[in-house]
Each structure stands twice: as C-alpha cells, then as structure tokens.
Amino acid sequence: MRIGIVCPYSLDVPGGVQNHVIDLAEALIALDHEVSVLAPADEESVLPPYVVAAGRSVPVPYNGSVARVSFGPVVTTRVRRWLNRGEFDVLHVHEPFALSVSLLAVLCAKGPVVATFHTAMMRSRALAAAQGVLQLVLEKITARIAVSALARRVQVEHLAGGAVEIPNGVAVAKFAGAPPLPGWPGSGGALGFLGRFTEPRKGFGLLRQAFVALAPHRPELRLLVAGPGRPEELYAGIPDELRDRVTFLGQVSEQDKARMLRSVDLYVAPNIGGESFGMILTEAMAAGTAVVASDLDAFRRVLDDGQVGELFATGDPVALREAVERLLDDEPRRLAYAERAGQVVANYDWPVVARQVLEVYAAAIEATDGRVLYQEWADPR
Template identity: 50%
Template sequence: MRIGMVCPYSFDVPGGVQFHVRDLAEHFRAQGHDVLVLAPSEEDESHPAWFTSCGRPVAVPYNGSVARLTFGPVTSARVGRWVDEGDFDLLHIHEPVTPSASVLALWAARLPVVATFHTSTLRSRAMHAANPLLRPSMEKINARIAVSEAARQTVLTHLKADAYVIPNGVDVAAFGSARRDPRFVGRPGRRTVAFLGRIDEPRKGLAILLAALAELDTSGSEVPHLFVAGPGDVAEAADSVPAALTDRVEFLGLVSEPDKAALLASVDAYIAPHTGGESFGIVLIEAMAAGAPVIASDLEAFCSVLGDTGAGVTFPVSEPAGLAERLRQVLGDDDLRARMSRAGRERAGDFDWESVAARIMAVYETVVEGVEAAPLAAESTGIVARVRRRAHKLGLGGGDA
C-alpha cells in the first residue's frame, strides 16, 4: 500500500506525535509498504529520504504548550502539490484540526483519509468555536482513530463523531534490551529517579517533583538523586532547584534514544508529575518496557496506561506531599519495586508496535475496501463498526485500549 502520512508539528523537535508518525512510518516501510511523510521542519539533509518538509516551523502557543507549526500560502501550495503528486492509496493525517500541515492536507485531500487524534482538550474553546468551520473538511475523514479514551472523548465532544481507540506504539524490545548504565544506577543510600520532558513547560510538572523532593528528609539518604532529561533552558531550570537539593539534581539536557533507554533501565523509579493536557503517556510505557517502576500523577490518560496491573502507583495531580509519600513508599521497598518492574514489562507488551500497527493497518484496509465499494462520503460510524469486526477476526482485541 502507498501511504501518505502528515504530521502538523516540526519534525526537528522531539514530541509524542512526531515519534508516533516516525515509528509508524518506519514499521510499515519495514513491512514493504511505500510510506512518505510530510511535516514542517528546517530544510536540511538530516531527515530520511521518505520525509518531505512543507515549510519552516514557527513557535505558536497551543494546547498549553508551544507548538512549532507552519502555515500560509507557500505552505498550502507545497502541501497541495505533495498530496496531488503522491499517488497515495490512502492519506493518514495526524491531529487534523491543528492549524498547520494537517488542516491543509485535509483541505487538499481527494482520496481516502484516516485521521488520528492525539490531543485531549475537552474544554477547548478554540475547538468549540472552530467547529462550524471544521465540519465540512471533517466530513472527508473516512475513519477516525483516537490514541486514548480521553482523546476519543475530545472527538465526541467537539466534533460529534466517534473514533476507534488505538494507543500509541512503543518498540518494547529496544527498551527491554537496554543495558543499565553505571552513571544512573542507584544503590542503598543513594536511590535514583528520572524525569523526562520539556523542562521549561510547566504542565510537565518538574516544579511539582522538586517541591516533593524538598518535603523529604534532605539531611539523610531519603532524597534520591534526580536525573532530568529533556529540552529547555537548563541554566534557568537549575536556578529553580532549592538550595538543599542542588547536589541531588542533575540536568542531562536532550538525550539520544539509546541514552534514554539506558537511563530508564537503570533508575529505581520513573516520575511523571504532569499536571494536565496529556491524552496518553508514551514515556510511561517506555519506562515500563525498560523495567522502571512508575510513579505518576493520577491523570486519566496515565491511569489508563498503567491499568490495574501493579506496574505503577499514582498520586493526586499537583500535590507534592502525595508524590513525596509515594517516593518514600516505592524507594524504601526493594520487593515492591521488583514486583512493579515485572508487572510493567508485562503491561508494556500491550503497546508493542507489532500489535498497534496491525490494528492501524486493519483500519487502512477497511477504509480502502469500503471506498472502493461505496462513495467516498460513507458514514464513519459504519467504518468504525467494520474496523472493530476486522480487528476481532484478526485477534487484535476490541476498540478500546
């Protein structure tokens, strides 16, 4: 199958949507499918041959973060030309309501379209206000995928349409086989924990984690050594560390994928103190696959990823005292961490790309078959029902993750 994938966010910047598109494209290409990807990026030669830039990105505040998007007449012309000349069997558009390449690709589409919704924004005034403008183009979408139940509820609330729930995928084997790095390994009297995320983005919760560490006994060994990995202004973030913790917090900056896997495989726990705006929790799955016990805020998306498996523990959102108590509980109990690690590795298998990509391909095949047998504007609810029947026949589980 010849597939065109569109990502609205800059491919130069690490992010969950970008990684999802990249990994899905590589997985399908390895299976023999012809996959091309379009997204904003700086026009250099560092991207693979199957990637095309549709314009240089611009930083725009979006969904509680800063997204790097591209738009305008030049971008629109590039997107339209890429879609028209691609000779695709199907177009897979990610975040189709994001004002960037995705919206432009949807406007240009004259072929079967699958759309994946990654965002959870139930109270988005912008999406509500834009709904009348978006509705005509939304009708071009033949099947909708949501990466979580929270993202599905966003689609239902704002677009009055249903979506088939398929989670993000993870290369479980890559994280599961990562070797421990002596730099990050904890020991009695010096436990280690990790935080991954944009350090200058408040909703990632680094400030909550630092406040929780400050509530521990800083005079003894109760405070773990914290490794902070992710993009952002390290100097500014370091200034926010309480004086009593300066020798317990180490900023690594942006790390490579192998180093990230080694970090997660080595620490005594992974901490996800996010305060909101999360529709999934892919880094939780990466941590579980690497064997790291997870301590996470009780966001709906995180609770869904962890499930009732014993792979992680949660604390109330934005409550440092609750996080501090969980740190004492997990870091002080070797047997508990061992049980959490085993449960996490097992849970991570549910999100392996082999299973996730097979479910997405089932959507593709159902859409293409449906379009060949019926008009392009076939009811999406019928598509969802057919996808669920196909997934059941393939033994890929139901529609919900």
C-alpha cells in the same frame, strides 16, 4: 500499500506526536509497505529518507504548550505536490485540526483519509467557535483513530462521530535492551524525569520539592533530568548543597532517552493536566523501570488503576514524596510493578499497534471505493 503520513509539528524539535509518526512509519516499512512522511522541518535538517520537509515552522501556543507548525500558500503548494507525486492508497493525518500541514493535506486530499487525534481538549467552546472550518475537514475524513479513551470522548461528545481507539505504540525492544548510563542508577536510589520541565502542566516543580525534602535524609539519592530548557531554570529552588546530586542531560536523542529510562529506579510523572495518553509511561515500562505518576485519568488507564505503577494525588507534593519514599524502601514492590508492566506494555509494541492501524486503513479504502462505485452508479456521466 502506498501510505502517506502527515505530522503537523516540526521534526526539528522532539515531541510525542512526532515520535509517534516516525515510529509508526518505520513499523509499517518493516511490514513491507511503502511510506512517505510529510512534516514541518528545515530543508537543511537531517531527516530519515522517507520524510519530506514541508518547510520551516513557526511557534504557536497550543494545548498548554508551544507547537511549531507550518502554514501558508508556499506550504500548501508543497502539500499538493507531495500528494500528487505520492499517489497514496491512503492518507493518514495526525491532529487534523492543528493549523498546519495536516489540515492542508485533508483539504487537498482526493482519496481515503484516516485521521488520528492525540489530544483530549474538552473545551467545547473553542471547538464550537471553529465549527465551520472543522466541518469541512470532518467531511473529508473517512475514518478516525483516537489514541486514548479521552481523545475518543472528544469525537463522540463534540465532533459528531466516533473513533477507533488505538494507543500510542512503543518500541519495546529498543527500551528493554538499552544499557544504563555509566554509574547509574547507583545504590542510594535514582529518580528520573523527562520532558519540558519549564511547562507548568508537566509538574516538575512538584518533583523538585519532593527531591529537596527527601535528599537530606537520603545522602545518596540522585535525580536525573532530560529535556529542553536552561540549567539555571532546572536548578532554581534546589539548595546549593544538593545540586551536585541533580544531573541534567539536556535534550536527548531517542537512543539516549532509552538509556536514561534504564538508569533510574523510579520514573516520576508529576504532570498536572493536559495529557491524553502517557507515552513516557509506556516507554519507562518498556525499559523495566517502576513508575510513579499523578492520578490523571490518562495515566490511571495506562497503569491499570495502579496495578502496574504507583499513583499519587495530582498536584500534591506531599503525596508524591510519600509515594516515592514507599517505593524506594520496597524493592520487591518495584520489581513486581516492573514485571507486571512488562506484560502490559507488550500490547503497545509497535508491530501490534501498526497492524491495528492497517485494519483502519483497509476499512477506509473499502469505504471510499464503495462510495465511488455508488456515485458512478447514481450519476453515470
């Protein structure tokens, strides 16, 4: 099958949707399909051979974060050229309502279109305000995928349709087999956090408060942090005497992300909102690391209502500290969480997820072929 996949966000910066697109493409290639990915990226960027750069991106606020997208006449021309050259059996766009190449690809498409919705934005007023444009896009989408029940709910309640729920995938073997970083996790307990720690919705401030409260009573407790941002922003609020127990890796590669997750006793996800799935949780689970996460609906679903990880009251630094302390003092419980998580995360392994996506592709192609046959019968011209 010839498959075109469109990512709306720049591959020059890391992100959940970007990682999803690349991992899905590689899983489909491993299943002997021909795949091309179109995404915003500088033409000078080092990209996988199956990726086509749509051009430089610009930052725009989106879903409580900042997304780097590409739009405009030049980008539209590149999208059309890529579609014409690809002659794809199916086009798979991610986040088709983002003002970027995904939306342009849908509007330019002529064959079956599958759209994946990652976010769970429930602000129907914003969706209603753009209903005219959204309707044009929706009419060209043949089949929809939602990565979570929350993302699917948006389709049902606000976009006049349903979607097949297929979760984000995770490369289980890559995380399970990664070696820890030298000297980690150590004997005194190690906590981990990965993400944009300057974004309020990621909740890093809560973890920082918990660490500062716990560290004086646990002289060997350490914190390992990875993600974009300046060190001075990370260390703000951490007393001088504790700073040598906080290690900042900066922005890491996918390989080093796996090593980082294998290097801690607990992965902490203190997010306070704006999450539709929780990919970092499944990655930590694949790494065999016990998870402590805020009680967001998306996280609760991934952790099976607390059966495969510890949940704490969202936004409560005291509840977070107590949850971390309980697990640091209870190694059997940590190991039990990790064992159960390993069984659950097998359902998220990319070969499993990719085959579910292929079923949606096949249905979209069949539906489009049937539509064409009907149109030819109804109008023999």
